[in-house]
Amino acid sequence: MIQNKRILITGGTGSLGRELARRLHTDNHIVVYSRNEERQYLMKQEFPKDHMSFFIGDVRDTETLEYALHGCDIAIHGAAMKDLIMCEDQPTQTILNNIEGSRSFIQAVRRTPTVKRACAVSTDKAASPSNVYGCSKYIMEQLFREANRTSPCIFFSVRFGNMIDSTGSLISYWKQHPNTDIKLTHPEVARFFFRLKDGADTVTKAIEIAEGGEILIRKMKQARIHDILRIITGREKFEIIGLFPGEKIHEELMSANEAAYGFDIGDYYVIRPGVINPAPLSVLSTETAPPFTENELRELLDVPLAG
Numbered sequence: 001m002i003q004n005k006r007i008l009i010t011g012g013t014g015s016l017g018r019e020l021a022r023r024l025h026t027d028n029h030i031v032v033y034s035r036n037e038e039r040q041y042l043m044k045q046e047f048p049k050d051h052m053s054f055f056i057g058d059v060r061d062t063e064t065l066e067y068a069l070h071g072c073d074i075a076i077h078g079a080a081m082k083d084l085i086m087c088e089d090q091p092t093q094t095i096l097n098n099i100e101g102s103r104s105f106i107q108a109v110r111r112t113p114t115v116k117r118a119c120a121v122s123t124d125k126a127a128s129p130s131n132v133y134g135c136s137k138y139i140m141e142q143l144f145r146e147a148n149r150t151s152p153c154i155f156f157s158v159r160f161g162n163m164i165d166s167t168g169s170l171i172s173y174w175k176q177h178p179n180t181d182i183k184l185t186h187p188e189v190a191r192f193f194f195r196l197k198d199g200a201d202t203v204t205k206a207i208e209i210a211e212g213g214e215i216l217i218r219k220m221k222q223a224r225i226h227d228i229l230r231i232i233t234g235r236e237k238f239e240i241i242g243l244f245p246g247e248k249i250h251e252e253l254m255s256a257n258e259a260a261y262g263f264d265i266g267d268y269y270v271i272r273p274g275v276i277n278p279a280p281l282s283v284l285s286t287e288t289a290p291p292f293t294e295n296e297l298r299e300l301l302d303v304p305l306a307g
């Protein structure tokens with residue numbers, strides 16, 4: 001249980017940030033840190049004033065972030081550019097946001113001795129990265145690992161699959177527009193999926209158990225995008241347009257290299273850099289991981305069950 005803590009969330013107005021705030025604000029004080037005024041205004045309407053503080057700022061602005069962190073016990077770094085195509089098109093902005101922003105976050109945390117735990121929110125695309133977004137998140141994880149070695153604060157990361165109910169999810173768009181001309185990049189493309197609440201569970205679990213430097217990954221099932229489209233639209237055939245630059249057919253939860261340091265701890269895997277597992281895990285990819293059953297997938301997509 002996380003209680004009586006002051007918790008700063010960068011990207012606090014995002015899908016995950018709001019879910020974490022909903023989860024944690026009753027027993028803690030939440031500090032939301034992000035750039036857009038309107039999103040903060042809307043969030044203020046949803047939450048009781050005395051449990052929340054709001055700061056406008058960019059994660060790259062170390063000074064303002066340090067000011068917002070004053071007196072915090074826990075810091076969660078969720079702010080990022082996360083759209084694969086946008087990141088591929090604009091590597092410079094991705095580097096500034098996801099890498100320079102993370103470096104700045106770490107620096108601000110280092111200057112705030114009350115912060116005892118700092119969590120980075122990463123993605124499965126950081127495992128064997130093939131695109132700018134995945135590379136930027138891989139580097140963020142490494143920055144957190146390094147920070148953990150050189151600071152009294154415990155720094156760690158969590159790695160997510162696709163949060164089906166997050167903003168900007170293509171699946172939400174398809175659900176709202178099932179009769180449009182939906183195109184598929186490759187018939188076998190598959191992804192790990194979970195819900196926002198599972199993302200928030202993973203962050204809170206990591207805050208509770210992290211020892212420092214590790215990456216915590218929730219066990220997730222996988223689904224082919226083709227099956228998702230079939231369920232949403234009721235159609236079988238989609239025009240195939242080829243993979244986007246940097247897009248993979250299969251994602252991995254951990255790479256072959258990382259699997260040597262991977263441990264199975266029940267509902268989660270944990271990568272402990274430098275701690276070799278004598279019984280190493282195999283590579284966990286959407287090619288080999290258990291799939292959702294038809295009805296599990298329908299439930300996840302919130303559409304009527306089959307049969």
Ligand SMILES: NC(=O)c1ccc[n+]([C@@H]2O[C@H](COP(=O)([O-])OP(=O)(O)OC[C@H]3O[C@@H](n4cnc5c(N)ncnc54)[C@H](OP(=O)(O)O)[C@@H]3O)[C@@H](O)[C@H]2O)c1
Nearest residue numbers: 011013014015016034035036058059078079080160163166
């Ligand atoms: N959604 C997914 O399926 C998924 C999957 C894997 C990993 N993740 C990771 O989970 C984290 C949260 O994802 P999400 O879906 O909640 O994202 P989101 O809804 O797009 O929210 C992103 C948040 O970050 C803030 N932000 C972005 N750049 C910023 C900057 N330079 N300075 C300050 N704030 C900034 C945004 O607010 P402003 O624009 O107002 O600043 C917003 O509050 C991200 O790190 C993402 O990479 C998400």
